[in-house]
Amino acid sequence: MSDEVIDFSNELTETQRALREVTLMIEQSQGELSKLTQRNTAITSHLQQAQKQGGNVDEIKMAYDSALDAQQRLFVMRGQLEKLQNDKSHLEKYKSTLEKLILSGNGDGGSSSASSGAKSQMAGIEMIVNAQESERQRLSRQMHDGPAQALSNFILQTEIAMRLLDVDAAQAKEELGNLKNSAMGTFQKVRNFIFELRPMMLDDLGLAPTIKKYAEAFKEQTALDVNLTITGTERRFEPYIEVMIFRAFQELLGNTARHSQATSVKAHLDLGSDNIRISVDDNGKGFDPEILKESSNLGLKLIRERAEMLGGNFEIDSTIGSGARISFSVPAKS
Numbered sequence: 001m002s003d004e005v006i007d008f009s010n011e012l013t014e015t016q017r018a019l020r021e022v023t024l025m026i027e028q029s030q031g032e033l034s035k036l037t038q039r040n041t042a043i044t045s046h047l048q049q050a051q052k053q054g055g056n057v058d059e060i061k062m063a064y065d066s067a068l069d070a071q072q073r074l075f076v077m078r079g080q081l082e083k084l085q086n087d088k089s090h091l092e093k094y095k096s097t098l099e100k101l102i103l104s105g106n107g108d109g110g111s112s113s114a115s116s117g118a119k120s121q122m123a124g125i126e127m128i129v130n131a132q133e134s135e136r137q138r139l140s141r142q143m144h145d146g147p148a149q150a151l152s153n154f155i156l157q158t159e160i161a162m163r164l165l166d167v168d169a170a171q172a173k174e175e176l177g178n179l180k181n182s183a184m185g186t187f188q189k190v191r192n193f194i195f196e197l198r199p200m201m202l203d204d205l206g207l208a209p210t211i212k213k214y215a216e217a218f219k220e221q222t223a224l225d226v227n228l229t230i231t232g233t234e235r236r237f238e239p240y241i242e243v244m245i246f247r248a249f250q251e252l253l254g255n256t257a258r259h260s261q262a263t264s265v266k267a268h269l270d271l272g273s274d275n276i277r278i279s280v281d282d283n284g285k286g287f288d289p290e291i292l293k294e295s296s297n298l299g300l301k302l303i304r305e306r307a308e309m310l311g312g313n314f315e316i317d318s319t320i321g322s323g324a325r326i327s328f329s330v331p332a333k334s
Contacts, residue, residue: 012098019091022084029081036074078203082243089240093309154179154186207242207276208234211249211269222257225264232271238333244306245276245330251299252280252326260284260324272332275312279327286323289316303328 158179164172202210208230215228236242249267256265262284270277292300304314307328318324 008098008102012095012102015091015095015098019088019095022088022091026081026084026088029077029084033074033077033081036077040074078200082239085240086243090309154183202242202246203239206234206236207245208269208271210242210246214246214249215253215267218253218257224253224257224262226253226267227265228267228269230269230271232269233273234271237276241276241310241330241333244310245278248303248306248328249278249280251303252278255299256280256282256284256324260286262323274332275329276332277327277329279325281323281325283323286318286320288320289318292316300326 161172161175161179164175201213212228212230215226218224219226249269253265253267256262260282262282264283266281268277268279268281300316307314307330310330312328312330314326314328316324316326318326
C-alpha cells in the first residue's frame, strides 16, 4: 500500500505545481489579451478613418497591415488562453482524483482500487492527447488544402495580370477580376475556418447565440437541414463549460455530416437551472453503439470522457437503419 501512496503523493505534488504554473500563465494571458483587444479596436478605428477620409494608398495599406497583424495576434492569444483554461480544468480534475486515490489507499483493497482508478485516469488523459493531436493534423491539412493553396494561386494570377497589362489590357482586367473573386472566396473560407477554430462571439455573447450561429452556418455549408431549438434561460456559464459544449456540438454535427448519410438533423439545447443538455437526432443510417468500443474515432469517446469528468452523462440511442440520437448533459455552472 505504501508504494502506491508514495507514487500518488509525488504525482499530486507535481500536479499541484503544474496547476499553479498554469494559473499564473492564465492571469498573464488574460492581461495580454486585454491589451491586444484594446490595440485591435484602436487600429481598426484608424483603418476605418483612413478609408473614410480617402487617405493615400500607402497609408491605407499600412493601416490594413497593422489591423491584420493585430487580429492575428488576438486570435493566437485567444487560442492560447482557451488551451490554458482547458489544461487547468483537466489538472483540477486530475488533482481531485489523486486526492481521492490517496485517501482511499488505506487498506488492502485500497491499492487495487487506487491503481485501477489511476489507470482509468491515465487512459482518459491519453485519449485527450490523441484527440488533440488528431485535430491538429486535421487543421494542418485544412490549412494546406485551403488558404495556403489559394495564396499560391493568387501569386500566379498576379504574375499573369502583370505580364498582360502592357500587352492586352482587357485580358489583364479580366484576370484581375478573377483574382478579386478568388480572394473574396478565400476570405470567406478563412472566416469560416477561424469561426470553427474559435468563434469570438463565444467570448462576447455566450453559448446559446454561438450554437445558433454555428447551426445556421453548418446548414449553409453542408446543405444538411439542421433544426435547432433552445429552451431554458439564456445566460453565461463558466468559460470551460461553454467551450466544452460548443466543441461537442461541433463534433456531433460533423459526425452526422460525415458518417450518417442523414438529410435532416434535430438539435436541442436545454439551458436548465441545474444542468445543460444537448441532443442531436438524425434520420441517417444509424449504427450499433457497441462498435464505438472498437472504433478509432475518438470524437464521441472524448465527449463522453469530458462530460463524465464534469459530473454529467452521455447517451447514445441508435440502431442500424433507424437513425441516431446522441445526447449529453453537464452541470450548469454560471
